[in-house]
Amino acid sequence: MNFGYREVCLDHDTGPRHPESPDRLRAIRRALKEHHSVEYVAANDADIDLVRAVHDPDYISEFREFCDDGGGNWDADTVAVEETWDAALASAGLSVWAAKAALDGNAGRDTPFALGRPPGHHAVGDDAMGFCFINNAAVAAQAALEADAERVAIFDWDVHHGNGTQDIFYDRSDVFYASIHEDGLYPGTGDIAETGADDADGTNLNVKYKPGADTADYLAAIDECIAPAIRDYAPDLLLISAGFDAHEHDPISRMRVSTEGYGAMTDRMRSLADTCGAALGFVLEGGYGLDTLADSITTVHEVFDGYQPMEPDDDVSDDARDVLDELAAQGFGSK
Numbered sequence: 001m002n003f004g005y006r007e008v009c010l011d012h013d014t015g016p017r018h019p020e021s022p023d024r025l026r027a028i029r030r031a032l033k034e035h036h037s038v039e040y041v042a043a044n045d046a047d048i049d050l051v052r053a054v055h056d057p058d059y060i061s062e063f064r065e066f067c068d069d070g071g072g073n074w075d076a077d078t079v080a081v082e083e084t085w086d087a088a089l090a091s092a093g094l095s096v097w098a099a100k101a102a103l104d105g106n107a108g109r110d111t112p113f114a115l116g117r118p119p120g121h122h123a124v125g126d127d128a129m130g131f132c133f134i135n136n137a138a139v140a141a142q143a144a145l146e147a148d149a150e151r152v153a154i155f156d157w158d159v160h161h162g163n164g165t166q167d168i169f170y171d172r173s174d175v176f177y178a179s180i181h182e183d184g185l186y187p188g189t190g191d192i193a194e195t196g197a198d199d200a201d202g203t204n205l206n207v208k209y210k211p212g213a214d215t216a217d218y219l220a221a222i223d224e225c226i227a228p229a230i231r232d233y234a235p236d237l238l239l240i241s242a243g244f245d246a247h248e249h250d251p252i253s254r255m256r257v258s259t260e261g262y263g264a265m266t267d268r269m270r271s272l273a274d275t276c277g278a279a280l281g282f283v284l285e286g287g288y289g290l291d292t293l294a295d296s297i298t299t300v301h302e303v304f305d306g307y308q309p310m311e312p313d314d315d316v317s318d319d320a321r322d323v324l325d326e327l328a329a330q331g332f333g334s335k
């Protein structure tokens with residue numbers, strides 16, 4: 001794969017014991033060193049007007065001043081230092097690069113993956129939260145739409161609901177947002193009944209699973225619900241908000257997706273993009289077990305290098321089946 005990366009993203013220092021640390025990127029890069037066909041790209045900062053197109057300009061000014069004044073705690077978990085502004089603009093810029101590189105035809109072994117931090121999917125239109133300041137995937141989607149894409153789909157497999165991405169595009173039909181997330185985790189949003197507002201009704205899809213959902217449950221959500229919905233939507237670009245905190249060994253969730261499971265989901269996304277004739281790009285979100293994060297991203301990379309991931313043997317759980325039935329009743333589902 002082609003990985004977007006910039007050293008300045010390490011300068012966003014969240015302090016000791018914060019799970020969203022620069023060590024996450026270091027662990028990923030260390031693991032990727034052992035693999036072939038890894039290319040790094042240092043993209044430009046995101047254009048500030050593009051950031052302002054998805055965020056309230058007053059909020060962006062406030063965030064910049066907060067960093068200029070030395071940073072601090074924006075809220076209990078969302079921490080900035082002076083360098084966070086530069087890291088956030090770089091992180092958003094890497095996502096824009098991923099979207100544009102995909103649209104320019106980078107595919108197969110050249111599929112783009114933006115390895116930025118701070119992450120983005122909790123950042124709402126007018127506020128930072130949940131370790132996120134600028135919504136990287138949203139800025140990338142906006143960049144694609146301002147280039148030559150008419151419709152963008154974002155699939156968010158981070159264990160948390162991407163409330164920010166949903167918020168930004170909830171009443172816009174030019175972006176389809178789909179998420180699988182754990183019920184009861186931060187930030188508590190992402191109900192199945194949240195399907196989009198006004199003309200955008202039907203362009204927001206929340207698979208809210210109970211704790212303990214495993215790879216088979218995730219793949220069933222994709223096969224029965226998310227992939228058919230995205231096929232119908234026919235996007236020009238499919239962006240993956242790729243968090244790895246649903247991993248069975250991640251310290252902050254109770255989901256049970258395996259490393260192979262991330263490979264299997266990647267394979268599904270590659271096929272889905274092919275079927276839609278859509279470009280495909282990845283944007284890093286969460287993932288807090290350093291080894292599992294690094295192993296999972298390595299597996300994503302390997303899938304684009306020819307590796308065929310194993311399919312799980314287990315059946316879909318009853319809890320997951322109930323959620324998929326409920327989604328089918330909302331009009332999302334192939335059954």
Ligand SMILES: [Zn+2]
Pocket residue numbers: 158159160243245285286287
């Ligand atoms: Zn997360």
